[in-house]
Amino acid sequence: MIRFLDLKKNNGRYRKDLVKALTRVLDSGYYVLGSEVESFESEFAQYCGVGHAVGVATGLDALTLVLRAWLETDMLSAGDEVIVPAHTYIASILAITQCNLTPVLIEPDPVSFNLSIKQLRLAITPKTKAILAVHLYGQMANMPEICNVASEHNLLVLEDCAQAHGASLNGKRAGSWGDAAGFSFYPGKNLGALGDAGCVTTKHEGLAKTVRTISNYGSMKKYHHVLEGVNSRLDEIQAAALRVKLRHLDSEIEHRRKIARLYSKEIKNESVKSPQWSDDGSHVFHLYVLRTRAREEFIDRLKNSNIETLIHYPIAPHDQIAYAYREFGRYPITEELHREVVSLPMGRHVSELDAEFICEIINEM
Numbered sequence: 153m154i155r156f157l158d159l160k161k162n163n164g165r166y167r168k169d170l171v172k173a174l175t176r177v178l179d180s181g182y183y184v185l186g187s188e189v190e191s192f193e194s195e196f197a198q199y200c201g202v203g204h205a206v207g208v209a210t211g212l213d214a215l216t217l218v219l220r221a222w223l224e225t226d227m228l229s230a231g232d233e234v235i236v237p238a239h240t241y242i243a244s245i246l247a248i249t250q251c252n253l254t255p256v257l258i259e260p261d262p263v264s265f266n267l268s269i270k271q272l273r274l275a276i277t278p279k280t281k282a283i284l285a286v287h288l289y290g291q292m293a294n295m296p297e298i299c300n301v302a303s304e305h306n307l308l309v310l311e312d313c314a315q316a317h318g319a320s321l322n323g324k325r326a327g328s329w330g331d332a333a334g335f336s337f338y339p340g341k342n343l344g345a346l347g348d349a350g351c352v353t354t355k356h357e358g359l360a361k362t363v364r365t366i367s368n369y370g371s372m373k374k375y376h377h378v379l380e381g382v383n384s385r386l387d388e389i390q391a392a393a394l395r396v397k398l399r400h401l402d403s404e405i406e407h408r409r410k411i412a413r414l415y416s417k418e419i420k421n422e423s424v425k426s427p428q429w430s431d432d433g434s435h436v437f438h439l440y441v442l443r444t445r446a447r448e449e450f451i452d453r454l455k456n457s458n459i460e461t462l463i464h465y466p467i468a469p470h471d472q473i474a475y476a477y478r479e480f481g482r483y484p485i486t487e488e489l490h491r492e493v494v495s496l497p498m499g500r501h502v503s504e505l506d507a508e509f510i511c512e513i514i515n516e517m
Contacts, residue, residue: 154510156460157340158501165500166396170346173392180388185368188391195398196351199318200327204360206352207386208367211314211336214350215247215284217384218310218332221362222282223251224379227308232281234310237267238486240286242469244312247334248284249475256280257470259485263428265441266293272301282308287316287326289464290342290408290438291429295321295329310334313353315438317343318405327353332363337394342408342438343401349390407500408437411507415440415496418511424450425492439464443492450494450517457513462495 163170177188189207197205208214222228230252236244238257248255258271267285283302285293295311302309309330313319316326317335327333337349352363362379365372370381409431416426425443429435441464444450451461468490470480496510 153458154460154497154506155501156462156495156497157499159339159344161501162499163346166400169396170393173396174389177388177392183388185385186388188388188395189386192386192391192395192398193351195395197353199398199401200325200333200353202328202353203355204353204357206354206360206363206367207391208350208352208363209384209386210348211334211338211350212243212247213367213382213384214334214336214352215243215310215312216250217363217366217382218334218352218354218359219247219251219253219282220366221359222308223253224362224366225358228253228281231279233277233279234282234284235272235275235280236284237286237288238468238470238480238483239265239489240288240312240469241314241465242472242474243314243336244284244286245469245475253282254279257480257483257486259483260288260489261294262485264291264293265289265427265489266291267298269294269297269301272298276301276305276307280305280307282310284310284312285330286312286314287319289427289435289441290315290319291427291435292316292319292321292326295324299329314338315341316436317341317438318401319436320433328355331356332359337390342404342436343394343397345390345397346393347390349386349394351386404500405436408498409435410504411498411502412437412440414504414507415511418508418515420515421517423517424514437498439495440498441493441495443489444494445492447492447494450514453517454510454513457509459510459513460497464493464495465490 193205233254239260261268311330311333313326314336319326332354335351337345366381367384370377370379
């Protein structure tokens with residue numbers, strides 16, 4: 153069986169260093185907001201090319217806390233509009249609605265699947281105050297143009313980097329383009345923890361301080377609470393594991409690109425659309441996503457050949473029961489993508505021989 157994802161095998165490559173790191177935490181007797189978190193925040197900020205990183209509990213929390221911080225500092229007000237791609241994981245939109253802000257969904261670019269600049273410009277109204285740009289599947293959105301639009305209209309920019317650790321565009325890494333960014337370190341990510349974890353990156357010291365305060369019960373000093381905060385902190389164990397894996401992130405990404413190049417070169421089946429991407433560092437292939445109108449047949453054929461696939465994502469956010477109360481409207485491009493996309497195995501556990509076999513099976517369909 154070629155697994156879609158094999159965390160045991162992938163993490164096993166670093167078992168010795170992970171055990172050493174976790175033992176260090178256990179022996180320290182300090183498990184929350186200690187030196188491991190502080191060191192990881194510094195190392196990850198440097199990696200991303202920003203001044204500040206704040207570890208939090210999850211990727212969703214990272215996005216939500218940034219928006220909360222902007223509300224607390226009057227950079228946003230309840231009801232303000234935040235433009236977000238319709239084609240994304242629901243967390244991108246949950247962060248907006250949980251902060252009593254108004255999500256304005258726009259269709260993606262049909263080639264990159266990321267935020268469309270044309271649709272972005274058309275969606276801006278006097279109530280628009282922020283853009284939430286998603287780097288979907290590991291491919292960076294067109295951040296130079298997004299930032300230009302934001303500058304023209306005095307809008308805040310929040311990057312959803314949950315799938316784009318290590319991606320770069322024009323020499324700048326994901327997480328360093330906008331006013332702030334949210335990262336997820338869910339175990340299946342390119343930089344995955346051993347449980348839930350997340351991080352906020354920003355170049356703004358004041359924003360970092362406010363996010364850190366909200367995430368720690370609204371407290372900057374123990375038992376002194378200046379904001380109505382929450383408990384969302386990166387723990388020492390996850391930080392220690394992430395420090396180990398961050399050292400290997402670039403090599404992990406290069407392997408993913410090698411497999412992606414092989415898929416793109418060898419898949420010849422004309423009923424399947426391979427992703428279009430530029431081999432310039434802007435795509436780190438958290439996922440390799442194909443399109444096919446005969447998706448169920450495609451999945452079954454691969455399954456019968458012991459190849460595991462997944463669908464990212466089968467139901468668009470605006471069609472979820474959770475948002476039945478909202479009148480989002482229809483998004484034909486997004487809905488078509490959600491009917492057709494299918495993800496191939498991707499990660500360090502996939503060998504070149506595995507990828508070649510997968511391509512052979514696809515081409516025989």
